Amino acid sequence: MGYSVFIDGAAGTTGLEIRDRLQGRSEFHLVVLDDAQRKDPDARRDALNSSDFAILCLPDEAAIDAVSLIDPASHTRVIDASSAHRVADGWTYGFPELVGRDQVANAKRISNPGCYPTGFLALISPLVRNGLLPADWPFTCNAVSGFSGGGKPLIERFNEELDLAYRTYGLALDHKHRPEMQKYAGLKHEVLFAPSVVPAFRGMLVEVPLHLGAMSTNPHADSLRDALRLHYASSPVVTVNEGAAQAELTLNSDPDPWDGVELFVFANADSGNARLVARLDNLGKGASGAAVQSLNLMAGLDETTGLRLPKK
Ligand SMILES: NC(=O)C1=CN([C@@H]2O[C@H](COP(=O)(O)OP(=O)(O)OC[C@H]3O[C@@H](n4cnc5c(N)ncnc54)[C@H](OP(=O)(O)O)[C@@H]3O)[C@@H](O)[C@H]2O)C=CC1
Ligand SMILES: CC(=O)N[C@@H](CCC(=O)OP(=O)(O)O)C(=O)O
Numbered sequence: 681m682g683y684s685v686f687i688d689g690a691a692g693t694t695g696l697e698i699r700d701r702l703q704g705r706s707e708f709h710l711v712v713l714d715d716a717q718r719k720d721p722d723a724r725r726d727a728l729n730s731s732d733f734a735i736l737c738l739p740d741e742a743a744i745d746a747v748s749l750i751d752p753a754s755h756t757r758v759i760d761a762s763s764a765h766r767v768a769d770g771w772t773y774g775f776p777e778l779v780g781r782d783q784v785a786n787a788k789r790i791s792n793p794g795c796y797p798t799g800f801l802a803l804i805s806p807l808v809r810n811g812l813l814p815a816d817w818p819f820t821c822n823a824v825s826g827f828s829g830g831g832k833p834l835i836e837r838f839n840e841e842l843d844l845a846y847r848t849y850g851l852a853l854d855h856k857h858r859p860e861m862q863k864y865a866g867l868k869h870e871v872l873f874a875p876s877v878v879p880a881f882r883g884m885l886v887e888v889p890l891h892l893g894a895m896s897t898n899p900h901a902d903s904l905r906d907a908l909r910l911h912y913a914s915s916p917v918v919t920v921n922e923g924a925a926q927a928e929l930t931l932n933s934d935p936d937p938w939d940g941v942e943l944f945v946f947a948n949a950d951s952g953n954a955r956l957v958a959r960l961d962n963l964g965k966g967a968s969g970a971a972v973q974s975l976n977l978m979a980g981l982d983e984t985t986g987l988r989l990p991k992k
Contacts, residue, residue: 682706682709683979684709684711685702685711686731687737689742690710690718693832694737694968697968698972699712700968701972707981711730721745729754733978734759735759735760735761735975736758736759736760743760747765758790759774760789760790766791766859766860767860775970777918778802778806779864785980795962795967796861797857798941798958798970799885800958801861801864802958804865804888805864805866809866813899814895814896815866816869819867819888820872821873822874823874823876824878825875825876825877826877826878826931827880828881829882830877838877845879847877850873853873858870858873882934882937882963882964883931883961886960887958901946901954904945904956908943916989917965917989918940918941918943921942929944935961937963938988939988941959943957943958944959969988973987
């Protein structure tokens with residue numbers, strides 16, 4: 681029968697994609713509440729406390745509420761896809777490539793990284809940790825996302841406003857992803873984050889422009905690329921590409937689900953400037969793929985089981 685997995689919020693965008701990845705797998709059986717019960721606190725409390733794993737695919741407030749419904753003595757292990765617990769004590773950040781596979785495998789409470797932080801941290805965290813980039817640098821991050829990143833409300837808006845071609849937001853410079861970006865990259869300053877959305881269903885490009893020549897560490901772009909390659913050498917999920925061969929990076933409007941991350945380092949030797957870019961699926965490694973990767977590790981399985989990755 682396998683482990684029982686309750687998806688709280690299974691009718692939402694992230695929940696449906698997790699269901700897709702777990703459907704038909706013998707290691708797990710899914711507990712899903714029907715439409716009449718899916719918001720009923722008693723039904724949810726029962727499911728939350730009786731399952732081996734609970735995956736929360738809810739808005740932040742509902743995720744906090746779900747955790748409060750779990751008896752602390754219950755054996756249930758939690759993966760929260762929301763941003764409610766990303767920098768909270770007692771939670772493990774569900775980014776095995778950065779925090780370690782064992783930490784994720786042994787955790788009782790996992791907070792799934794945000795989609796934009798997944799791209800930013802995949803690029804920056806290893807390079808700050810190994811001293812190639814200074815921790816006190818004032819990092820900026822520009823990003824563009826598919827509209828499924830905003831869940832059902834944004835999907836509805838993009839489906840209705842057919843004229844919407846581009847939307848930049850977070851203009852109050854208060855985006856909720858800033859704390860996790862700063863904490864897990866080990867930065868002295870908050871990241872200046874400029875997110876935007878385009879009329880593509882899924883997919884994102886997350887970019888960090890860098891004046892390498894102005895840094896105290898004065899790193900060469902090749903050493904950044906080499907260091908990322910080394911860091912992700914054993915990862916089946918994160919790959920590092922040659923920047924030089926590429927003239928452009930594109931997103932398609934309705935691509936297939938994908939659980940990988942591609943990293944690029946573009947540079948100009950004359951100016952000493954570089955653009956570090958991550959391409960990923962906000963619903964893949966940015967949300968549902970990451971949750972399933974952590975679930976696999978917690979269940980003692982190969983981390984890529986059921987993930988949407990190209991065959992090697
Ligand atoms: N979409 C993405 O790319 C990413 C999403 N996330 C995070 O994952 C979480 C889920 O996001 P997403 O799936 O996109 O959002 P959606 O809006 O698509 O889905 C949320 C689901 O939660 C349900 N819900 C809301 N309140 C309750 C409640 N009190 N009890 C039970 N169910 C409830 C909603 O019900 P109803 O259907 O009735 O509205 C909906 O089905 C969010 O915290 C989001 O920030 C994280 C990374 C990326
Ligand atoms: C396009 C879009 O709206 N994206 C969402 C982030 C999606 C994500 O990572 O979700 P969390 O809420 O779990 O952090 C936003 O900017 O709020």
